[in-house]
Amino acid sequence: MPSDKTLLRVLSGERVFPPPVWLMRQAGRYLPEYRATRETAGDFLSLCYNPELAAEVTLQPIRRFGFDGAILFADILLVPQALGLDLWFVKGEGPRLSTVTGPGDLAALKGVDAIHETLSPVYETVRILSRDLPSETTLIGFAGAPWTVATYMIAGRGTPAQEPAHALMQQDRETFEGLLDLITEATIEYLSAQVDAGAECVKLFDSWAGSLDGDAFEAYSVEPIRRITAALKARHPGLPVIAFARGAGERYIGLHARTGADCIAVDQGVSADWAAANVQVGGPVQGNLAPEHMVQGGEGLVDAARAIAESFRGGPHVFNLGHGITPDADPDNVHLLLETIRAMR
Numbered sequence: 001m002p003s004d005k006t007l008l009r010v011l012s013g014e015r016v017f018p019p020p021v022w023l024m025r026q027a028g029r030y031l032p033e034y035r036a037t038r039e040t041a042g043d044f045l046s047l048c049y050n051p052e053l054a055a056e057v058t059l060q061p062i063r064r065f066g067f068d069g070a071i072l073f074a075d076i077l078l079v080p081q082a083l084g085l086d087l088w089f090v091k092g093e094g095p096r097l098s099t100v101t102g103p104g105d106l107a108a109l110k111g112v113d114a115i116h117e118t119l120s121p122v123y124e125t126v127r128i129l130s131r132d133l134p135s136e137t138t139l140i141g142f143a144g145a146p147w148t149v150a151t152y153m154i155a156g157r158g159t160p161a162q163e164p165a166h167a168l169m170q171q172d173r174e175t176f177e178g179l180l181d182l183i184t185e186a187t188i189e190y191l192s193a194q195v196d197a198g199a200e201c202v203k204l205f206d207s208w209a210g211s212l213d214g215d216a217f218e219a220y221s222v223e224p225i226r227r228i229t230a231a232l233k234a235r236h237p238g239l240p241v242i243a244f245a246r247g248a249g250e251r252y253i254g255l256h257a258r259t260g261a262d263c264i265a266v267d268q269g270v271s272a273d274w275a276a277a278n279v280q281v282g283g284p285v286q287g288n289l290a291p292e293h294m295v296q297g298g299e300g301l302v303d304a305a306r307a308i309a310e311s312f313r314g315g316p317h318v319f320n321l322g323h324g325i326t327p328d329a330d331p332d333n334v335h336l337l338l339e340t341i342r343a344m345r
Ligand SMILES: Cc1c2[nH]c(c1CCC(=O)O)Cc1[nH]c(c(CCC(=O)O)c1C)Cc1[nH]c(c(CCC(=O)O)c1C)Cc1[nH]c(c(C)c1CCC(=O)O)C2
Pocket: 023, 024, 025, 026, 027, 028, 029, 038, 044, 071, 072, 073, 074, 075, 076, 077, 093, 094, 095, 142, 158, 205, 207, 324
C-alpha cells in the first residue's frame, strides 16, 4: 500500500505540492526547550545517549512546527566513539576526538560487531520515536558518510579544509582506505539497526564532500555512499536513502545513479533552477534554502522560499535548507517558512 506520509511519497518519486518540509538540525540550540532538555541531561553527549530525552528533543520541533519529517537526535561522531575513539565536546568550539594517524591507531580500533554496545541507546531512541511520532510524520535515521566521519577521526576535530585527512590519503593510503572501509562497514550495521528499530528512511551526511576533487570525490565520497546504500537496500528492500554530498557543485549531476540513493540533498551553493534542470532530472531532490534566511526572516525569507519551491515544483522535491539551521535562528522564522510553503498552490 502506498504511504500517506508526504515525505515518503516524494522519496518514492511522486511529485507532491506544496512539498513536505523538514530542516537539517531542526532539533537544536535555537529552541529554548532544547537548551532546557540538554541542561537536564547534563551535556550534549549525555543527551545523545539518553533515549527518553533524545526522543523528547526529536519531538520538540515536531510539536512546535509540525514538520513532515523527524530526524533522530544523535550525532555523526557517535560511530567513531563506538569504534573506540575518545570523544568530547568543548563548549563554544566543537568536537574533539582521539585520532587515527597510522596503521597502529587503525588496528587498535574495535571491530564492527562491537559498535552496538555503545550505540544501543540510539536504537532505543528510534523505538520510542516510532511509537510516539504523529502518524503523518516520517522518521529519518542518519549517519555521517565515511569521508566526513574519517576527517574528524584523522584530525581529532573539525578542520577548515580537512587538511589532515588529505595528508593521510597522500602519505599512507592503506591506512586511509582501511579506515574508510571500517567506517563503511560500521555505518551499514548502524543504519541497519536504526531501520530494524523503526527508521523509515535514512540520510547520509557527507558534509565535507566538497573538499574532494576528481577521482578522490568518486572514490571516497560516492563509492562508500554507494556501498552503504546497496547493502542497506539488499537487507531492507524499498528503504529510501537520502544522500547529502555538500559542496558537490557540478558533481551533483548524475549523483542519483552513481550513489544509488533515492534522493540527493543539495546545498545552497547551486541555484534551485540549476538543480531542477540538472539534478532533479535524475530523481527526487532535497533543499536548498540558505540557512541565513532563518536568522534574517522577513520578505527575503518569503521570496527565497517561494522561489525554491517554484523551481522544483515540476518534480519530486523535499523542502529543506542547504545546510543546518544555526543557533542564532529565530523560531518565528520557521513558522513563517512553513506558512509560506504550505500556502502555495
Ligand atoms: C558534521 C556533523 C556533525 N554532526 C552532524 C554533522 C553533519 C551535518 C552538518 O554538516 O551539519 C549531524 C547532526 N548533528 C546533530 C544532528 C541531530 C538531528 C538534527 O539535525 O536535528 C545531526 C543530524 C545534533 C547536534 N550536533 C551538535 C549539536 C550542538 C551541540 C550542543 O547542543 O551544544 C547538535 C544539536 C554538535 C556537533 N556535531 C558535529 C559538530 C561539528 C558539532 C559542533 C558544531 C555545532 O555545534 O554545530 C558533527
